[in-house]
Amino acid sequence: xxxxxxxxxxxxxxxxxxxxxxxxxxxxxxxxxxxxxxxxxxxxxxxxxxxxxxxxxxxxxxxxxxxxxxxxxxxxxxxxxxxxxxxxxxxxxxxxxxxxxxxxxxxxxxxxxxxxxxxxxxxxxxxxxxxxxxxxxxxxxxxxxxxxxxx
Numbered sequence: 001x002x003x004x005x006x007x008x009x010x011x012x013x014x015x016x017x018x019x020x021x022x023x024x025x026x027x028x029x030x031x032x033x034x035x036x037x038x039x040x041x042x043x044x045x046x047x048x049x050x051x052x053x054x055x056x057x058x059x060x061x062x063x064x065x066x067x068x069x070x071x072x073x074x075x076x077x078x079x080x081x082x083x084x085x086x087x088x089x090x091x092x093x094x095x096x097x098x099x100x101x102x103x104x105x106x107x108x109x110x111x112x113x114x115x116x117x118x119x120x121x122x123x124x125x126x127x128x129x130x131x132x133x134x135x136x137x138x139x140x141x142x143x144x145x146x147x148x149x150x151x
Contacts, residue, residue, distance in 0.1 A: 002081040002095050006049065006058045013051040022048040026059060027140070033086050034116060036138035041067045042078055055085045071137035075100040076108075089113040099123065 016025045022045035027037040029050055044062040051057075059082045068075045079096035090112040098105040110124040113135065121138060124130035 002058070002079075002083045005056070005083050005095070006081070009051045009054055009056040009058070010049065011051075012053055013049045013056070015047065015049045017047055019043075019045055022046065022059070025050075029057060029086065033091075034089050035091065035111065035113065036121070036135055036140075038140040039091075039111065039138045040078070040082065041065075042082070050086075055087055056083070057086050057091075058083045069137055072133045074133075077105060089116060 016022050025048045026040055030037050030039055042061050045059055047060040049058045065078045066075055077098045082096035084091045084094040092110045094109050097108040099108055106125050108123050109126045113121050119135050120132050121135045122130050122132045
């Protein structure tokens with residue numbers, strides 16, 4: 001389904017290729033809507049697309065990735081294709097992102113900052129259940145940090 005959504009939004013989209021450029025563009029796009037740049041810590045991204053008219057974004061990576069956000073003790077899984085719609089302080093209708101809660105993987109459909117001054121970011125699943133965490137837990141990790149890298 002994600003591939004079909006991407007096909008529907010490719011026209012009029014800005015499309016970028018190459019790992020370094022894609023990582024840079026994903027950080028710029030997140031920063032442009034005032035979300036933390038470390039929210040999508042993807043590796044080996046081969047394509048980033050953004051349709052400014054619809055707000056649709058997609059990221060394609062070579063393989064799935066699991067990342068541990070140490071500050072909140074949560075593991076998040078990113079599929080080979082991550083899609084969603086971007087608007088100021090929000091990503092909605094996400095696909096390809098799941099958080100491990102106890103022993104099960106829960107899809108994340110919305111990420112938003114209701115009050116930018118609060119320092120809090122909320123993650124919601126399709127059923128409407130949500131969790132709120134400090135925005136600082138999703139800032140870019142500094143060089144030399146081993147945060148989400150596989151050992």
